[in-house]
Amino acid sequence: MPVYHSLGTIPKKRHLAFRRPDGGLYAEQLMGNEGFTGPSSLLYHIRPPTTLLSVKKLQELEWEPDDCGGLRHRHFRTARLAEGGSPTLDRVPLLFNADIAMLFARPTVADQHFYRNAQADEVVYVSEGSGVLESVYGDLPYREGDYLLIHRGILHRYRMSPGPQKLLIFESRGYVRTPKRYRNEFGQIVEGAPYSERDFRRPLELETHDETGEFRLIVKQYNALHEHILDHHPFDVVGWDGMFYPWAFNIHDFEPIVGRVHQPPPVHQTFQGDGFVICSFCPRPFDFHPEAVPAPYNHSNVDSDEVLYYASSEFMSRKGIEYGSITHHPDGLPHGPHPGRAEASIGMKETNELAVMMDSFRPLHVAKPAMPIEDPTYQRSWVEGGAAFNPPTS
Numbered sequence: 001m002p003v004y005h006s007l008g009t010i011p012k013k014r015h016l017a018f019r020r021p022d023g024g025l026y027a028e029q030l031m032g033n034e035g036f037t038g039p040s041s042l043l044y045h046i047r048p049p050t051t052l053l054s055v056k057k058l059q060e061l062e063w064e065p066d067d068c069g070g071l072r073h074r075h076f077r078t079a080r081l082a083e084g085g086s087p088t089l090d091r092v093p094l095l096f097n098a099d100i101a102m103l104f105a106r107p108t109v110a111d112q113h114f115y116r117n118a119q120a121d122e123v124v125y126v127s128e129g130s131g132v133l134e135s136v137y138g139d140l141p142y143r144e145g146d147y148l149l150i151h152r153g154i155l156h157r158y159r160m161s162p163g164p165q166k167l168l169i170f171e172s173r174g175y176v177r178t179p180k181r182y183r184n185e186f187g188q189i190v191e192g193a194p195y196s197e198r199d200f201r202r203p204l205e206l207e208t209h210d211e212t213g214e215f216r217l218i219v220k221q222y223n224a225l226h227e228h229i230l231d232h233h234p235f236d237v238v239g240w241d242g243m244f245y246p247w248a249f250n251i252h253d254f255e256p257i258v259g260r261v262h263q264p265p266p267v268h269q270t271f272q273g274d275g276f277v278i279c280s281f282c283p284r285p286f287d288f289h290p291e292a293v294p295a296p297y298n299h300s301n302v303d304s305d306e307v308l309y310y311a312s313s314e315f316m317s318r319k320g321i322e323y324g325s326i327t328h329h330p331d332g333l334p335h336g337p338h339p340g341r342a343e344a345s346i347g348m349k350e351t352n353e354l355a356v357m358m359d360s361f362r363p364l365h366v367a368k369p370a371m372p373i374e375d376p377t378y379q380r381s382w383v384e385g386g387a388a389f390n391p392p393t394s
């Protein structure tokens with residue numbers, strides 16, 4: 001949940017005449033969710049944001065589930081996805097349900113268009129790369145390890161720095177926020193939470209573009225992409241204030257909570273959505289009871305699917321996992337440490353793991369484009385010396 005923020009020039013009070021140097025009115029715009037009662041911001045544009053020259057439907061984006069071929073644990077290797085394309089338009093869907101979707105992109109080509117996701121909040125985990133997230137709210141520099149929170153409706157564009165970019169994208173039907181238990185009744189992050197407001201980065205520079213012409217916006221809505229041509233540069237805001245804007249939080253600013261014995265995954269919770277949570281597993285000292293078993297015990301995810309993205313090559317409880325791996329442990333069957341890992345973890349002092357976890361409360365579908373990067377042996381990987389597993393038939 002971001003704090004109140006303001007950039008540029010705004011009038012002393014809301015909804016009063018605020019004039020441009022030429023005497024005309026700036027165009028005031030409220031942006032926020034839940035009608036007029038949720039988090040919102042007021043923006044002041046040189047020109048009205050409504051002057052569209054044309055509208056065209058570009059592409060349907062229906063995601064197809066695979067025929068799972070039997071409920072099982074699954075493993076996908078994002079390192080095998082091809083590099084290329086746009087950070088907003090060339091995203092490979094991997095897992096999805098009605099609440100949350102996970103996609104992956106390895107973009108190489110900067111967008112010329114501006115992008116707005118009108119149907120989902122986006123949490124973009126920057127696994128590799130850096131740059132600047134440009135938006136109508138100003139510039140927000142990003143770097144490796146950042147979660148970028150781009151709430152629905154925010155027009156933006158990635159200005160990528162040279163070098164590889166790997167983006168893990170979550171699309172959330174609901175508003176993504178900090179967990180309620182981390183906030184007091186006044187909205188402030190409480191002592192004991194794994195981060196504080198100082199760790200949230202906000203747009204810091206507002207550049208106002210006073211240009212007319214034809215500017216291409218691509219809007220995602222109704223599971224489709226739509227092209228809008230605006231008659232002026234959309235980043236023409238001279239000032240704004242409020243609590244609805246894109247923000248960033250770096251995974252290395254997450255302060256892990258540790259204990260004498262194994263702490264359950266909720267201590268790693270970072271964000272809350274509707275129907276899912278996102279957690280960060282960061283380098284930390286292990287449990288310090290002399291007989292503690294730091295490896296996680298076997299557990300059944302009753303009422304949730306568990307997805308882990310391995311953001312570094314080291315993760316204690318798995319074999320055969322690589323940087324960029326995604327494991328999916330669905331509701332309906334237990335999972336736990338691989339053979340020998342529980343014993344091996346006893347006495348270990350620390351872990352250097354780095355992983356992003358998403359737990360969904362409703363079952364996830366595997367999207368068909370994830371099938372070519374699936375490791376079909378994963379399902380039998382808990383069987384010591386296990387024989388090769390027959391690949392899925394779907």
Ligand SMILES: [Fe+2]
Pocket residue numbers: 299306329335
């Ligand atoms: Fe688990």
